[in-house]
Amino acid sequence: MDKEYVGFAALPNQLHRKSVKKGFDFTLMVAGESGLGKSTLINSLFLTNLYEDRQLPEASARLTRTLTIERRGVEIEEGGIKVKLTVVDTPGFGDSVDCSDCWLPVVRFIEEQFEQYLRDESGLNRKNIQDSRVHCCLYFISPFGRGLRPLDVAFLRAVHEKVNIIPVIGKADALMPKETQALKQKIRDQLKEEEINIYQFPDCDSDEDEDFKRQDAEMKESIPFAVIGSCEVVRDGGTRPVRGRRYSWGTVEVENPHHCDFLNLRRMLVQTHLQDLKEVTHDLLYEGYRASCLQSLARPGARDRTSRSKLSRQSATEIPLPMLPLAETEKLIREKDEELRRMQEMLEKMQAQMQQSQTQGEQSDTL
Amino acid sequence: MGKLRLRQIPDQLKVIELIIQKRGPESGPLTQGSAYARARAEARRARATSPPPRDSRAHRRSLLPRSPAPRPRPSLEGLPEARTDAAMSELVPEPRPKPAVPMKPVSINSNLLGYIGIDTIIEQMRKKTMKTGFDFNIMVVGQSGLGKSTLVNTLFKSQVSRKASSWNREEKIPKTVEIKAIGHVIEEGGVKMKLTVIDTPGFGDQINNENCWEPIEKYINEQYEKFLKEEVNIARKKRIPDTRVHCCLYFISPTGHSLRPLDLEFMKHLSKVVNIIPVIAKADTMTLEEKSEFKQRVRKELEVNGIEFYPQKEFDEDLEDKTENDKIRQESMPFAVVGSDKEYQVNGKRVLGRKTPWGIIEVENLNHCEFALLRDFVIRTHLQDLKEVTHNIHYETYRAKRLNDNGGLPPGEGLLGTVLPPVPATPCPTAE
Numbered sequence: 001m002d003k004e005y006v007g008f009a010a011l012p013n014q015l016h017r018k019s020v021k022k023g024f025d026f027t028l029m030v031a032g033e034s035g036l037g038k039s040t041l042i043n044s045l046f047l048t049n050l051y052e053d054r055q056l057p058e059a060s061a062r063l064t065r066t067l068t069i070e071r072r073g074v075e076i077e078e079g080g081i082k083v084k085l086t087v088v089d090t091p092g093f094g095d096s097v098d099c100s101d102c103w104l105p106v107v108r109f110i111e112e113q114f115e116q117y118l119r120d121e122s123g124l125n126r127k128n129i130q131d132s133r134v135h136c137c138l139y140f141i142s143p144f145g146r147g148l149r150p151l152d153v154a155f156l157r158a159v160h161e162k163v164n165i166i167p168v169i170g171k172a173d174a175l176m177p178k179e180t181q182a183l184k185q186k187i188r189d190q191l192k193e194e195e196i197n198i199y200q201f202p203d204c205d206s207d208e209d210e211d212f213k214r215q216d217a218e219m220k221e222s223i224p225f226a227v228i229g230s231c232e233v234v235r236d237g238g239t240r241p242v243r244g245r246r247y248s249w250g251t252v253e254v255e256n257p258h259h260c261d262f263l264n265l266r267r268m269l270v271q272t273h274l275q276d277l278k279e280v281t282h283d284l285l286y287e288g289y290r291a292s293c294l295q296s297l298a299r300p301g302a303r304d305r306t307s308r309s310k311l312s313r314q315s316a317t318e319i320p321l322p323m324l325p326l327a328e329t330e331k332l333i334r335e336k337d338e339e340l341r342r343m344q345e346m347l348e349k350m351q352a353q354m355q356q357s358q359t360q361g362e363q364s365d366t367l
Numbered sequence: 368m369g370k371l372r373l374r375q376i377p378d379q380l381k382v383i384e385l386i387i388q389k390r391g392p393e394s395g396p397l398t399q400g401s402a403y404a405r406a407r408a409e410a411r412r413a414r415a416t417s418p419p420p421r422d423s424r425a426h427r428r429s430l431l432p433r434s435p436a437p438r439p440r441p442s443l444e445g446l447p448e449a450r451t452d453a454a455m456s457e458l459v460p461e462p463r464p465k466p467a468v469p470m471k472p473v474s475i476n477s478n479l480l481g482y483i484g485i486d487t488i489i490e491q492m493r494k495k496t497m498k499t500g501f502d503f504n505i506m507v508v509g510q511s512g513l514g515k516s517t518l519v520n521t522l523f524k525s526q527v528s529r530k531a532s533s534w535n536r537e538e539k540i541p542k543t544v545e546i547k548a549i550g551h552v553i554e555e556g557g558v559k560m561k562l563t564v565i566d567t568p569g570f571g572d573q574i575n576n577e578n579c580w581e582p583i584e585k586y587i588n589e590q591y592e593k594f595l596k597e598e599v600n601i602a603r604k605k606r607i608p609d610t611r612v613h614c615c616l617y618f619i620s621p622t623g624h625s626l627r628p629l630d631l632e633f634m635k636h637l638s639k640v641v642n643i644i645p646v647i648a649k650a651d652t653m654t655l656e657e658k659s660e661f662k663q664r665v666r667k668e669l670e671v672n673g674i675e676f677y678p679q680k681e682f683d684e685d686l687e688d689k690t691e692n693d694k695i696r697q698e699s700m701p702f703a704v705v706g707s708d709k710e711y712q713v714n715g716k717r718v719l720g721r722k723t724p725w726g727i728i729e730v731e732n733l734n735h736c737e738f739a740l741l742r743d744f745v746i747r748t749h750l751q752d753l754k755e756v757t758h759n760i761h762y763e764t765y766r767a768k769r770l771n772d773n774g775g776l777p778p779g780e781g782l783l784g785t786v787l788p789p790v791p792a793t794p795c796p797t798a799e
Contacts, residue, residue: 035622059626059668097629098575144620145512145650150540151574174621174652240730245654248734250726259723 023082025131026274027113029163030087031106031155032140033094041138041229043264044243048074049124049231050087052210067092067105087309089362094151102365103155110134110162114289135281136164136199136269140170141224147186148194156196162285164199164277166269167191172226172260173252182227187224190293198223201268202276219268224259297329300364453752500552500559502609503750504590506641507564508583508633509618510571511540513648518706519564521719521730522742526708527551528564541569544582548610565612571629580633587612587641591765611762613753614745615641618648619665619701623657626668634674641761642677642753644745645669650703650736651721651728658703665701676700678749682756695744702744703776705736 030038039051048073070089075082090106093099113133120129137159141152148156156165167187172180191198201220208216234251235241244253254262269277385511421672426639507515516528517590528549550563565586570579590611597607615637634643646664647653653661669676678696707730710717719730745753 033622035620056624058664058671059628059631060672062625062628097632098577100575119782142512142620143652144514145510149572154574171652172721173725174649176721189660247651247654247726247728249728250723252723252725256724 015298020081023084025084025086026278027086027088027132027134027136028269029090029106029110029134029137030140031090031093031137032170033142033151034091036142037227037229038138038140038170040231041168041170041227041262043231044262045269046074046076046085048076050074062092062095066096067102069105069109073252086132088133089234093155102151103158107158107162109305110159111289114162114286115293117286118290118293119332122332123231124336124339131278133281133286134163137165138164138168140168141187143169143174143183143226144172147183148190153190153194153196156191157194160196160197161288162286164280165196166199166265167224168265169224171228173228175226184222184226199277199280201273213223215267221265222261224262225265227262227265228252228254228260229262297333332364395671408570446610457714497557497559499606500561501754502561502563503754504548504563504565504610504612504614505745506567506587506612506615507618508567508570508615509648510620511568513618513620514706515616515618515648516566517739518618518646518648518704520740521706522746523551523553523562524553525553527553527562528566540572542573544569544579545584546586561677563610576629579629580636584637584640587637591762592769594755594762595766595769597712609754611757612641613757615643617643617645619645621647621649621652621661621703623653625661625664631668631672631674634669634676635672638674638676639764642679642756643674644677644700644741647701649775651705654768662703663700666697666784677753677756679756682760699737699740700745702737702741704738707740710753 005106022079028042030042032038039054043049043051069092070091071086072089073084073086077083088109093102093106094104110133117129117131117133120126139152139156143149156167159165169175169180169187170181175183194259201216203216228245230243230245230252232243232245233241233349234244236251242251242253253259257263403735467505505519509515510738519528545568547568548563549566550561553560553562570576570583573579594609594611596608597603617630617634619626634645637643647658647661647665650658665678675681678692680692682698683692705721705728706729707719707721709719709721711720711722711727712718713720713727713729718727718732721728721730729735733739
């Protein structure tokens with residue numbers, strides 16, 4: 001007998017077609033001190049010019065500026081697949097003389113996106129939920145310092161349970177190879193010491209081929225990524241044109257793996273782990289937020305900090321998690337409950353009517 | 368007169384020079400013979416009275432006016448034919464009758480009749496300085512990791528600053544700004560310099576950097592106070608030890624955008640107290656266009672905020688200074704530097720630099736960075752001026768303020784009840 005061909009091996013193709021139709025949306029946040037090459041890197045990564053209309057304020061204006069959150073969206077299409085990319089920028093971070101609590105607006109923003117999603121999920125119309133949650137945060141570390149600065153540590157500890165963090169060393173052409181290695185090691189040690197959870201790349205399956213495994217291991221070794229961005233193409237006479245920065249002593253090539261980790265970052269962010277970042281955001285980080293939110297709702301009035309989700313590990317000087325005011329959430333839930341009840345009643349009525357009409361029909365039949 | 372000897376060739380050349388000079392200003396024809404004899408006599412006289420100039424520069428900076436009233440030249444008639452050197456020497460100080468025809472200015476290297484020798488004071492000062500040596504105190508301010516210690520080591524070509532760059536060591540950022548002064552004695556060409564490098568670890572590294580310049584301001588004022596106390600003493604030392612900060616190198620982070628608010632605040636507060644030289648650190652991350660744009664923006668921002676960095680416009684003494692300093696102020700500063708203490712082989716030479724996969728950055732190559740300009744500026748041309756501005760202006764401002772505050776009396780002990788006349792409130796050039 002021939003083996004029967006059922007045909008569900010074609011499932012991935014169906015998924016693929018569905019997602020192609022739907023398109024992807026991805027929200028990327030970039031954070032770090034100003035002047036570390038964040039905008040240039042985003043432009044290089046996605047080959048767009050997102051920051052054309054940006055006005056950089058002078059130092060005296062920055063004295064009194066507070067941190068703002070800016071969102072810029074762009075639709076990128078490649079190979080028939082549409083990606084709706086949103087880049088969230090944090091100008092003003094680390095700028096002022098006194099940067100205490102300057103990360104609070106960022107934390108609030110991330111949580112607002114979670115709240116929005118929570119509300120949408122609990123709502124009635126769940127077909128078209130817009131996912132504006134931040135899927136990934138590229139945090140830029142200065143190559144001029146000696147590792148993480150106190151401000152870096154404070155920011156990372158405030159957001160590491162709420163967003164996938166990928167640490168990145170900006171303007172890496174300031175460093176010689178040995179210095180890069182030393183700085184990376186120092187940052188890794190500091191992250192471990194401060195117990196900051198950065199995005200963990202999933203281990204590749206054992207059945208992947210050697211090449212992939214090697215690439216994967218290489219990529220993991222090179223975190224934090226030392227990147228250089230450039231949107232200019234340098235044409236050195238003789239060699240092919242490359243994207244890079246031209247200095248008097250040589251030209252740095254952005255896409256040369258010996259010069260910087262740009263290729264690794266791009267591969268990781270866009271080619272291999274885009275979906276995983278979204279999944280981790282949804283399954284781990286969002287769920288953690290949701291659990292903590294609902295748990296504190298379940299015991300109204302008892303704002304017990306220890307009852308928070310075991311995932312959150314905030315420092316002693318933590319700020320109370322800004323949540324929807326209890327009264328409002330409760331009201332919402334009550335409203336929704338009422339709606340459900342009404343709908344159930346309607347259903348029962350309809351069922352009763354149907355039964356009635358059935359029995360009537362039977363009666364008339366028998367008659 | 369004597370026979371011509373090879374040894375006297377330099378004298379011969381001098382003689383010929385003198386003849387040519389004479390031919391110039393004087394209109395009448397000179398017979399070969401007598402002019403030649405006269406010239407030779409003068410040359411001999413000159414040799415007898417003054418030492419040969421060792422440094423032509425000394426003459427350029429001589430205390431005699433550049434275009435002096437013409438030195439009394441021997442007129443055609445009045446000069447007796449001299450025969451012996453002894454007779455020559457007593458002729459020297461006698462003023463000669465002015466010739467009828469106006470003279471051209473004397474050439475700088477000539478040792479004609481009438482030379483007094485006051486320009487040797489330069490030589491005397493030089494000898495004295497070599498014996499006593501001099502102090503220089505330089506402070507470096509900036510966020511950690513901007514290469515301050517490396518730059519100072521590169522500037523003075525020795526390990527004068529303790530580097531905290533060895534990654535293996537545990538380097539905790541201090542919670543408040545600390546002031547660490549380390550002194551070294553450097554010697555070059557017989558000249559001794561007592562160099563003190565004042566480091567300020569912890570500046571700008573905290574989350575809240577409010578007022579982090581206060582410890583620095585306090586330190587600078589303390590040094591002025593120390594000096595003032597010594598000055599005011601009745602029995603004061605011959606040479607007061609000078610711990611005042613002569614120069615403050617402020618390191619700007621090469622963001623490429625503009626100055627950071629902290630940079631502005633620091634420079635606003637301290638430019639009136641000490642000479643600040645802003646420096647763009649780790650400038651190997653900027654391309655040429657980015658560098659010049661950034662420098663322009665920084666200069667504009669400093670100007671808009673009324674921050675005067677060294678060399679300050681108001682202290683230019685004369686036109687020459689002004690043009691020289693203007694050029695530096697408006698084109699080169701702030702200097703974009705790269706520091707290094709490692710040597711690499713480039714084109715067969717060993718140079719200080721940084722080796723990257725895309726090329727070697729040479730520290731002393733003007734096409735790569737402006738380290739050489741900074742070094743020449745601070746050490747080779749403006750070192751003395753830095754000290755003078757500190758002493759004559761910043762210190763005097765502090766002193767006047769202190770004496771005013773004290774009711775016109777000098778502060779502290781050592782007065783034994785005597786009251787010195789109150790110091791009049793001099794209008795300070797750097798008015799608050």
